[in-house]
Amino acid sequence: MTDWVKIAEDQEIPKFKIDLNADEPAPTTTASKDNEPDVADPAETSLLIKILGKGLVNTKQSLDIQQKNPNSPLHSVKTFEALHLKPELLKGIYAMGFNTPSKIQETALPTLLADPPQNMIAQSQSGTGKTAAFVLAMLSRVNVALDHPQVLCLSPTYELAIQTGEVAARMGQFCPEIKLRFAVRGEEVDRNSKITEHILIGTPGKMLDWGLKMRLFDMKKIRVFVLDEADVMIATQGHHDQCIRIHKMLSSQCQMLFFSATYDKEVMDFARLIVPEPTIIRLMREEESLDNIKQYYVNCKNEEGKYNAIQNIYGCISIGQAIIFCHTRKTAAWLASKMTTDGHSVAVLSGDLTVEQRLAVLDRFRSGQEKVLITTNVLSRGIDIEQVTIVVNFDLPVDLRGNADCETYLHRIGRTGRFGKSGIAINLIDGEKSMSVCRAIEKHFQKDIIYLNTDNADDIEKIGN
């Protein structure tokens, strides 16, 4: 077991539970009852205060602030005007087509924009407006009089960083004086001159390179630190080390904002250790996306069988776009070349590609020039493509030990059924092992995964409705 897990266990976390919303049903509902996928441990829930129904959870600290301060950030807002943003930012919000705040924005924005700044750990499916929420916080805190980076945003992948940057550029389109820069693979930098842009959005390696190794900007001057997909970023296996090195260099005055669709208990405990006095926001079931996604499984004999199933499904994809997830880059490449040989038009995206290629592929898929995208876990998280109606798991997501990786599954099939639309997830099964993984996933989410016979055209027809 790693160090931080031990620290998390040793740490004495005070226990309290306060129902902030007396009008709502009795606090018995705070117990993790009906299938809440990510709230595994009821004890975890009991450490927190929850505004029932709204899914807002708060720690004691921010409650204290609320009691002292009548303009407390705990009140949610129903309009963007109520946030008292700079007019240029408000204009940007409306230009993007947002009229009223989404649920996560309603509850998170007052805290994100509060003065003095408040730290936050937020859980919300992407596609519910969380990117826009933290981008707004990033933009609103920039002091354009200073020509050095003041805002850092870290993403786990190249694609996600670019996507976030695009949201920031659009939302800040009427604030031309705010400068933004990507710190990602392929970005050239002049090692002799300091970085002058206000906002850096990027991946951990490049950010460390520029900030620590090349000292092109001062981490101590960062005022806002955003960690997107925070759970993968701080999970022991992943980008943990790099993120922690960056985190350690930040000033204690820096506002820390952690966002993720899911947090398991260990990761949440760790997040609470490194984010001082956080406001914790959790968006509950009604906006988690499994409900509007129909899940299926297909029995296949082997890899070839899976390929045949894909071919059968391919015919009914005309309604929208599809993403096919494979376990390895190799499988993805194999599948793509096989389908291409058979005359199907498909695109592949994996870490095998150069950043330029990755950008081009995603562009083609976004614009609808490609209907089918074959990829790896690189795209399992956070990428918003509205027209995706089908997600196929060519390989089910498993962890290092080969057990069901329910978190990744949730993220993957969350690529469809976004923004309240309905979606379809199809899992290809070959043999006992993958069947048991499938059963484990079904059990975990308490959502039926229905048998689908892809050799039967009528059966495939049915999946649309």
Added chain:
DNA sequence: AAAAAAG
């Protein structure tokens, strides 16, 4: 196993 880095 994948991803992030100049690796």
